[in-house]
Amino acid sequence: MKKQYYFLTIVFLLFMYGLSSCTYDNVVEPAPPSPTDTISFSQQIEPIFNTGNNCTSCHTTGVQAPDLTTGNAYTSIMNMNLVNIASPETSLIYWHADPANTSSHTWKKYTPTQAALVLLWIQQGAKDN
Numbered sequence: 801m802k803k804q805y806y807f808l809t810i811v812f813l814l815f816m817y818g819l820s821s822c823t824y825d826n827v828v829e830p831a832p833p834s835p836t837d838t839i840s841f842s843q844q845i846e847p848i849f850n851t852g853n854n855c856t857s858c859h860t861t862g863v864q865a866p867d868l869t870t871g872n873a874y875t876s877i878m879n880m881n882l883v884n885i886a887s888p889e890t891s892l893i894y895w896h897a898d899p900a901n902t903s904s905h906t907w908k909k910y911t912p913t914q915a916a917l918v919l920l921w922i923q924q925g926a927k928d929n
């Protein structure tokens with residue numbers, strides 16, 4: 801009986817060690833935008849596409865449309881009709897990479913803050929600002 805308790809204790813400790821060793825890098829997610837902030841496409845949206853090759857690892861000139869590289873992203877998004885001002889949530893540039901949408905583009909999503917920025921930019925008229 802005693803041996804069994806030892807065994808169970810060791811199993812339990814190994815289990816707890818396994819759980820605790822499974823740490824995540826502390827990625828600091830910036831605070832979501834306030835609805836009254838004016839979102840700038842060149843300052844806040846384009847960097848989401850290209851920082852860390854987030855989207856531009858695939859969506860680059862001549863590879864995968866839309867072309868989300870700096871300087872080309874706005875024209876590409878507009879030419880492909882990826883923005884729907886009348887119904888911002890259905891805009892494909894938002895919808896595909898919205899982390900809440902698990903039915904599409906599952907390999908790459910915006911962070912929640914990035915999604916909020918993109919949606920707010922569309923709600924403000926998707927300007928080339």
Ligand code: HEC
Pocket residue numbers: 849854855856857858859864865866880882892893894896897905907908909910
């Ligand atoms: C690993 C490669 C890869 C990455 C990274 C990637 N995508 Fe895509 N994306 C694709 C492929 C492949 C397609 C076409 C197939 C599809 O629509 O599922 C696509 C399609 C899209 C479409 C749809 C275009 C249309 O015609 O409807 C949008 C919008 C899009 N991606 C946005 C993004 C955004 C925003 C990011 C970054 C958050 C991103 N993608 C990152 C590969 C990628």
